[in-house]
Amino acid sequence: MSDHLEQDFVKQLRENQNIIHKICRLYTSGEDAHKDLFQEITIQLWKAYPKFRGDAKFSTWAYRVALNTAITLYRKSTRSVATTEYDSSRHFIRQEDYNYEEEEQIKLMYQAVYQLNDIEKALVFMYLEDKDYAEISETLGISEVNARVKMNRIKTKLKKILNP
Amino acid sequence: MDELDLLKKDWKRNENSFNQVTDKEIYAMIHKKSSSIVKWILIISVLEAILWTVLGTLPVADDYLEKSHPEYALPFECFTYFNYAVILVFIYLFYRNYVRISTTASTRQLMDDIIRTRKTVNYYVWYNLAMIMLSFVFGLVLAFLTKPEIDQLRQKANEDGATLAVLIFLMILFVAIVGCLSWLFYRLVYGIFLRKLLSNYKELKKIDL
Structure with missing residues (x-):
C-alpha cells in the first residue's frame, strides 16, 4: 500500500520536477543551495502527499507546497545577496537567433x-x-x-x- | 512592462534546461530527514515543555510545609493540581495547533499557524516562569516569617527599615535577572528559527494593509 503510494509519488514528481527546479532557480544561487532546497521541497511534498486528492492537478498542488517550503519552512535564508551573479553555468538553451x-x-x-x-x-x-x-x-x-x-x-x- | 515579458520569454525557453533528477534520487530524497523550521519548532517546544514542567512541579517546599505548617499545605496542594490542569490544557492546545500546520494552506495561513503554535509554547513558558518566581517569592517570605534559623535577621529587619529594603531589593533584582535572561534566550531562539519567517510574514501583511 505505502509502496504503491511511493511509486505514484516518485513518478508524478519526476514528471513535474521542473516546477521545483524553477522555484530553486529563483530562490537560491549556486548548485548546492539549489539541490538542498530541491530536497527539502521534495520531502515536504512527500509528507503532504497522503492528503493529496486526485481531483486537483499534481502540478497545481505542488506549486503551493513548493512555494510554501521556499518562503516559510526552509530555514536557510533564500534571499540572495544583491551582488548575486547571474549564473551562467546553468545549462540554458540558446536559440539560433542569438541576440x-x-x-x-x-x-x-x-x-x-x-x-x-x-x-x-x-x-x-x-x-x-x-x-x-x-x-x-x-x-x-x-x-x-x-x-x-x-x-x-x-x-x-x-x-x-x-x-x- | 517590456523587460518582465522579455524575462518571461527567456523563462519559458529555459523551462526544460534543468538537470533532471532520476527516480532513484527521488527515492533517496524522500527517505532523508526534513530540516524545516516546523520540525525544529516541534523539537524545541517539546524540550521546553519538559524542562518547564519538571521545574514547575518540583516539590520544593512540600515536605517542609506539611511538617511545620499544615495550615499552608492545602492551598499548596490545590495549586499543584491547578498546575497539572494547566499542563494538560497546554498539551492539548499545542497538539491542536501543531496538526493544523499544513503546507497546502495559503502562505499567509501557514505562517499564521506556525506563529500560533510557537506562541502557545511561549505562553506556557511565561506561565511557568511566573509561577516559579511567584513560588520563589512566596517561599522566601514564608521562610523569613517562620524559620527559626533567621531570627536574628528578622529582628534586624523589624528594627531598621534599611535591612528590609535591602532584602526586598535583592528579591526584585533576582526576579528581574531571571526575567531578562529568559527574554534574551527567547530572542535568540526566535532569531535563529523565525527571523526569516517573521520578516516574510511582515512583508505579506504589508501587502494586505
Missing part, C-alpha cells in the same frame, strides 16, 4: 529579480508562470486587488533597479 543586446537585458533582469524579497519573488514567479491573480491571491493568502497592486509595485521596483 546579444537582448541577452544582456535578460541577464540584468535576472539580477534585479534576485534582489527582490521572498514574497516579491513569489509574485514574480507566478507571473512568469502565467498564473492569474485569482490563483496568486489564493496561494499567498492575500486579496486579489492587493496582489495586483503589489505586482505593479514590483514592476516599478524592478524598473528602478534597472535604471537607478
Whole structure:
C-alpha cells in the first residue's frame, strides 16, 4: 500500500520536477543551495502527499507546497545577496537567433529579480508562470486587488533597479 | 512592462534546461530527514515543555510545609493540581495547533499557524516562569516569617527599615535577572528559527494593509 503510494509519488514528481527546479532557480544561487532546497521541497511534498486528492492537478498542488517550503519552512535564508551573479553555468538553451543586446537585458533582469524579497519573488514567479491573480491571491493568502497592486509595485521596483 | 515579458520569454525557453533528477534520487530524497523550521519548532517546544514542567512541579517546599505548617499545605496542594490542569490544557492546545500546520494552506495561513503554535509554547513558558518566581517569592517570605534559623535577621529587619529594603531589593533584582535572561534566550531562539519567517510574514501583511 505505502509502496504503491511511493511509486505514484516518485513518478508524478519526476514528471513535474521542473516546477521545483524553477522555484530553486529563483530562490537560491549556486548548485548546492539549489539541490538542498530541491530536497527539502521534495520531502515536504512527500509528507503532504497522503492528503493529496486526485481531483486537483499534481502540478497545481505542488506549486503551493513548493512555494510554501521556499518562503516559510526552509530555514536557510533564500534571499540572495544583491551582488548575486547571474549564473551562467546553468545549462540554458540558446536559440539560433542569438541576440546579444537582448541577452544582456535578460541577464540584468535576472539580477534585479534576485534582489527582490521572498514574497516579491513569489509574485514574480507566478507571473512568469502565467498564473492569474485569482490563483496568486489564493496561494499567498492575500486579496486579489492587493496582489495586483503589489505586482505593479514590483514592476516599478524592478524598473528602478534597472535604471537607478 | 517590456523587460518582465522579455524575462518571461527567456523563462519559458529555459523551462526544460534543468538537470533532471532520476527516480532513484527521488527515492533517496524522500527517505532523508526534513530540516524545516516546523520540525525544529516541534523539537524545541517539546524540550521546553519538559524542562518547564519538571521545574514547575518540583516539590520544593512540600515536605517542609506539611511538617511545620499544615495550615499552608492545602492551598499548596490545590495549586499543584491547578498546575497539572494547566499542563494538560497546554498539551492539548499545542497538539491542536501543531496538526493544523499544513503546507497546502495559503502562505499567509501557514505562517499564521506556525506563529500560533510557537506562541502557545511561549505562553506556557511565561506561565511557568511566573509561577516559579511567584513560588520563589512566596517561599522566601514564608521562610523569613517562620524559620527559626533567621531570627536574628528578622529582628534586624523589624528594627531598621534599611535591612528590609535591602532584602526586598535583592528579591526584585533576582526576579528581574531571571526575567531578562529568559527574554534574551527567547530572542535568540526566535532569531535563529523565525527571523526569516517573521520578516516574510511582515512583508505579506504589508501587502494586505
